[in-house]
Structure formats: C-alpha cells, structure tokens
Amino acid sequence: MFNRPGSFSQISNGGATWFVGTSLLPSVASLIPLFKGVSAESKSEGVMTSDAEMWNGRFAMVGVVAFAFTEYVSGRTLV
Structure with a gap:
C-alpha cells in the first residue's frame, strides 16, 4: 500500500497554503446570496x-x- 502522510503532517509541510486557498473560494462564494439580500x-x-x-x-x-x-x-x- 501507499505510505501517505497524515493530515497534520500535510498541513505542516506546506499544506496550509493549499488548505486556505481551497477553503477561501467556497467561503466567499457562500456570501454572494447574503450580498444580494437573500x-x-x-x-x-x-x-x-x-x-x-x-x-x-x-x-x-x-x-x-x-x-x-x-x-x-x-x-x-x-x-
């Protein structure tokens, strides 16, 4: 099997940038209805x-x- 690093290891080895990047887009997109008054x-x-x-x-x-x-x-x- 593959030897995959754990979640904490991935985040500490540069994964924090990917995490923030991939979390930011859906977070901002979910605010669009709020800005439209819905x-x-x-x-x-x-x-x-x-x-x-x-x-x-x-x-x-x-x-x-x-x-x-x-x-x-x-x-x-x-x-």
Missing part, C-alpha cells in the same frame, strides 16, 4: 430548512475534527 430563512421550505442545514454543518464539523483527532491519536492515516 436570507436562508426566506428560501427554507419542506425538509431543507435553514435549521436542518445548520445542524448538518455542525455534524460535518464534528466529523472533520473527529477524523483529524483519530489520525493524531493513532499515528496513522485513515484514508
């Missing part, structure tokens, strides 16, 4: 409500932190 609440209907999306985002953030923590504790990459 709110999440005005577009919420059915199952896809703004509250549901907020919880999805929170669970995703917890998952990413758990993934990084597991890599750190085990000392191995998971992917």
